[in-house]
Amino acid sequence: MTVGELDREICAGPWVGPGGEPGAVAPPVFQTSLFTKPTFGEFVRQQAAEHENFVYSRGTNPTVAFLERQLALLERGEAAKCFGSGMGAIGAVLGGLLRSGDHVLFVNNVYGPTLELARHLERFGVEHTVVTDPHADLEEHLRDNTALVYVESPGTMLMRVVDLRALTALARGRGIRTAIDNTWATPLFQKPLELGVDLVIHSLTKYVGGHSDVTGGAVIGSAELLREVFYRGHQLFGAVMSAMEASLVLRGLRTLPVRMERHQANALRVVEHLQRQDAVAAVHHPYADPGPGDALVRSQLTGFSGLLSLELGGGTFATVERFVDALRVFRIGVSWGGYESLVSSPVRADNADRLRADGLSTGLVRLSVGLEGADAQLDDLDRALALL
Structure with missing residues (x-):
């Protein structure tokens, strides 16, 4: 089992972005908190669509945006959003997309702090169920108010594998979104979006960063879903990845x-x-x-x-x-x-x-x-x- 040549090419992709010399070997670090605009009209226009414009680095930053494009390509997604930690990414999905009265089904052995966050969300009316058996019949655990099926595969501690095609087919048939923590496999060894999963989550602190000197997280999926994650889970919660952190993750991504x-x-x-x-x-x-x-x-x-x-x-x-x-x-x-x-x-x-x-x-x-x-x-x- 080996890494595909397309993935190698994406990992080593050249910098292409605003303000950067196209021939630059390493992406520049845009260490700035904000971006000024030539006119007030242009400022208003760009601020209205901050998910795709550089206005304030709490939202988007060229260095971070380049990393997001690389991650989206690797996972075969339309868009990605980076965060200051893996839990920042998980919190943006659970806290940003769920509302009072919703139910989440967690499948397989799931990262402990993720379940701690789920227990915390109970005080806001978000229910959850945990099914640790990766081969369980999930249909009996779904409810009328189930809004998300969240899975790790391979899972935490026991590294057991869940049938993602079956899980996503079941959820999609009920109109339920799915999310997976894909940190164990990395984007190189597993492509959950191609198996029907709606959102892929990574702790970039682990293999992608690869040098134990940076924390980070990412969420990858469709442009529509990532827009929702951006405005509800990233902008409001503020678990921002800085340009310097993004440059370290990009360095790790190359190898x-x-x-x-x-x-x-x-x-x-x-x-x-x-x-x-x-x-x-x-x-x-x-x-x-x-x-x-x-x-x-x-x-x-x-x-x-x-x-x-x-x-x-x-x-x-x-x-x-x-x-x-x-x-x-x-x-x-x-x-x-x-x-x-x-x-x-x-x-x-x-x-x-x-x-x-x-x-x-x-x-x-x-x-x-x-x-x-x-x-x-x-x-x-x-x-x-x-x-x-």
Whole structure:
């Protein structure tokens, strides 16, 4: 599974934009808060359509707009909007498009803060249901007031895959919008819009930025829907991406195809190795479960990223702590998608019952396989596993 040549071309696309020399190798950073106009009439005209004009950088900025065009092309969407973080993008969709009386159906294991936001929105009359089983019959969970089906695939922690064609066909037949967090796969390895999804969300902090030095988010979809996201979820909530942040994400975007192929190569070696270890009860990654030969995996994913999880046999907090603390190449920290390998776990000394209720193992450990090289990563894992 490889990155398509068209995607490589888009990632490395030349700068084309207002005020920038067409031959510039790197896009200029428009570090300005506002843009003056020659006449008041022109100011009024452009302000009336601020989603497509440069008036104030809280709305649009040439550097950010160039990144948005690249992301839209990669995801095969008509338009994109960037935000100051992945949660800024998620908040713009949930807070900007939903209203009191609406219901949201969350499918698969969804990023924890997303569900925290959903619980917060309950006080404003927005209801929600969570279905963690990726193969569940979703029709029985839809309501007359369901306005959005929100999915992660592959999902958080267990990286399970949802049939996006079936999900979107069901939702579309009921006039319900769909949104997906596509951060795990990146725009290179999965194209949800081509599978019928209405809105694609990314945390650009992860693989797209790729260097653990910038936070960002994006929403991609039709021009009509993105106009709604812009005015209701971006302008009013103010989770703005700055021009400098956009330039860092653009830098990461240029090397995304090369980095993702290396993340994939390292991760698949780690997955195969962990599957052979007696101390590991299970490995969660689409390459391992259900496997690369699975028809659904092959029909939706053209490649595999480096985020996976494993279950330590007889897992307890003490076991997880001993394993994590013994790692050296895998450093302890949140987030993922950068050069460095990272390890984290949802396991705590007092949350075993909560984990089981959420369908998670009490020995669950998440690994972000970085770019240091599989040999070093495997040696590190073996050293930690030997202590169990």
